[in-house]
Amino acid sequence: MVFDRFTLEGKVAIVTGAGSGLGPTMALSLAQAGAAVVAVARTEREIQKTADAVSKLGKTGLAVPVDVTDSKAVDHLVAQVAMKLGSVDILINNAGGEFGFSKAATELTDEEWRQILATNLTGAFYCARAAGRYMLNRGWGRVINVTCIYGARGSVNHTAYAAAKGGLMQFSQALALEWAKRGVTVNTLGIGWFEDQPQSQPGPEAREQLKRAIPVQRLGLPTDVESALVYLASDASRYYTGQSIWLDGGILCR
Amino acid sequence: MISEQLSLAGKIAMVTGSGRGLGRAMALAMAEAGADLVITARTLGEIESVGKEIEQRGRRAFVTPCDVTKTDDVESMVARAIEALGRVDILVNNAGGSRRKPVLEMTDEEWHWVVDLNLTSTFICSRTVGRHMAARKGGKVINIASGWGYRGLRNSTPYCASKAAVINFTRALAVEWSRHNIQVNCIAPGYFPLKVPRDEQDARERAVHISRIPLGGGEADDIGPLAVFLASDGANYLSGQTLLLDGGALLP
Numbered sequence: 001m002v003f004d005r006f007t008l009e010g011k012v013a014i015v016t017g018a019g020s021g022l023g024p025t026m027a028l029s030l031a032q033a034g035a036a037v038v039a040v041a042r043t044e045r046e047i048q049k050t051a052d053a054v055s056k057l058g059k060t061g062l063a064v065p066v067d068v069t070d071s072k073a074v075d076h077l078v079a080q081v082a083m084k085l086g087s088v089d090i091l092i093n094n095a096g097g098e099f100g101f102s103k104a105a106t107e108l109t110d111e112e113w114r115q116i117l118a119t120n121l122t123g124a125f126y127c128a129r130a131a132g133r134y135m136l137n138r139g140w141g142r143v144i145n146v147t148c149i150y151g152a153r154g155s156v157n158h159t160a161y162a163a164a165k166g167g168l169m170q171f172s173q174a175l176a177l178e179w180a181k182r183g184v185t186v187n188t189l190g191i192g193w194f195e196d197q198p199q200s201q202p203g204p205e206a207r208e209q210l211k212r213a214i215p216v217q218r219l220g221l222p223t224d225v226e227s228a229l230v231y232l233a234s235d236a237s238r239y240y241t242g243q244s245i246w247l248d249g250g251i252l253c254r
Numbered sequence: 255m256i257s258e259q260l261s262l263a264g265k266i267a268m269v270t271g272s273g274r275g276l277g278r279a280m281a282l283a284m285a286e287a288g289a290d291l292v293i294t295a296r297t298l299g300e301i302e303s304v305g306k307e308i309e310q311r312g313r314r315a316f317v318t319p320c321d322v323t324k325t326d327d328v329e330s331m332v333a334r335a336i337e338a339l340g341r342v343d344i345l346v347n348n349a350g351g352s353r354r355k356p357v358l359e360m361t362d363e364e365w366h367w368v369v370d371l372n373l374t375s376t377f378i379c380s381r382t383v384g385r386h387m388a389a390r391k392g393g394k395v396i397n398i399a400s401g402w403g404y405r406g407l408r409n410s411t412p413y414c415a416s417k418a419a420v421i422n423f424t425r426a427l428a429v430e431w432s433r434h435n436i437q438v439n440c441i442a443p444g445y446f447p448l449k450v451p452r453d454e455q456d457a458r459e460r461a462v463h464i465s466r467i468p469l470g471g472g473e474a475d476d477i478g479p480l481a482v483f484l485a486s487d488g489a490n491y492l493s494g495q496t497l498l499l500d501g502g503a504l505l506p
Contacts, residue, residue: 001286002283002286002287002478002479002482003257003260003286003287005475005478005479006257006260006479173505176468176502176505177468177502177505177506180468180469180501180502180505181468181469185469192491215428215429215432215493215494216432216437216490216491216493217432217433220491221491223259224490224491226259226488227259227260227483227486227487227488227489228483228488228489228492231479231480231483231488236479236480236483237479237480238469238476239469239472239473239476239499239500239501240476240480240497240499241468241469241501241502241505242468242502242505243497243498245492245495245497246492246495247491247492248491248492249432249491249493250428250429250432250492250493250494252494252495253424253425253426253428253429253493253494253495254425254429
């Protein structure tokens, strides 16, 4: 049966940035397909909610507060997950963001540049390196890096974020090639303009303008994430690596 | 449960070139996901046997031969299919093919034969089925391109050109039909060695080719889940995209 290919029964998934934005939706989508889920972010309160929601579905849900830019903390997290849950099969590198730094390149400080690169790109490397060691040993794994429109297209006053997300996409392709022979696929999930993002809340008029720029004429909804994510996380995508799936309502075809 | 969003229960899917290979694999996967199927290709014997396989899975199959490069043929085929099954919700433009020849020796007819089969057929089928989808305010079109739509292959210019054209036809049609709630996407398969090797040399050449692909050769089972996902409500926010299902062949 074709649906059997999408099952995540018996798999252990780590989702970073699992406390806010689309993170909780991603965690729940994986749990619904059968996975145990470890929700990671800096703030414990938010990820505890995510872990509780996973538990309500009858799956193991853990909340582990970690800053993904801290390499030692990431190594410790992955070792802890492997010990408690038996393996690390799926990694969703979803932590990221721009922290409100919509700034001209000439105004951006060294510290702001470093912080955006660290959270969006270096953190994903730390998590993939740590989880990858377990995946390669077991001969099965899925790494899914979450990117955004700025990673594929330029935008005024977003140089650092665009560089980090663009870097993440190329990191995915290089890593896909490095790990392909060992059963671990690496892909990116591109996120367009979604209802609950801060960028999508600029006031009613700008919001209508944003919708008009999207071919399907609406903002994305949490339910739009589920099937694409589970496809990439499951055996269904066995032959798919180094690629992107864009949940963007068609923005990138114009 | 994940299968709720991916379910194709109650949907009618038409797959062109579905008598064998990847077309057959996509049709069978969609039947397993709950769809009834329109099975069409030029060779009647092959589509009849795929039709039986669909029925063995408990779904309805309307089997009808068609040359997808001929407008009249496509229009009467679509009309018969809609009469038989009521409508078409999903169209997979899978029919295609190639004839290898150097450009310096190629006639106009040989060029047009390949371009018509891969590109013009996709336009004709999309237009014909799209009229019904637009009237019903919804549908999914899945075009089939190729890894050769991105890179060059010797003695295959019309194939490479027409597959690249299918990729950008997908983007343009996605933008045009978003107002009708029709999502248009594309799968670009890499190397799927589904036919039995002709001889020992063919088998050796294949083995070399497969060894160069990071994930090896593709299997028929690999395309089914992707086609089901793109045909389902789980892909409602995807449009204009081409998904390169090639085992990482184009990464290096």
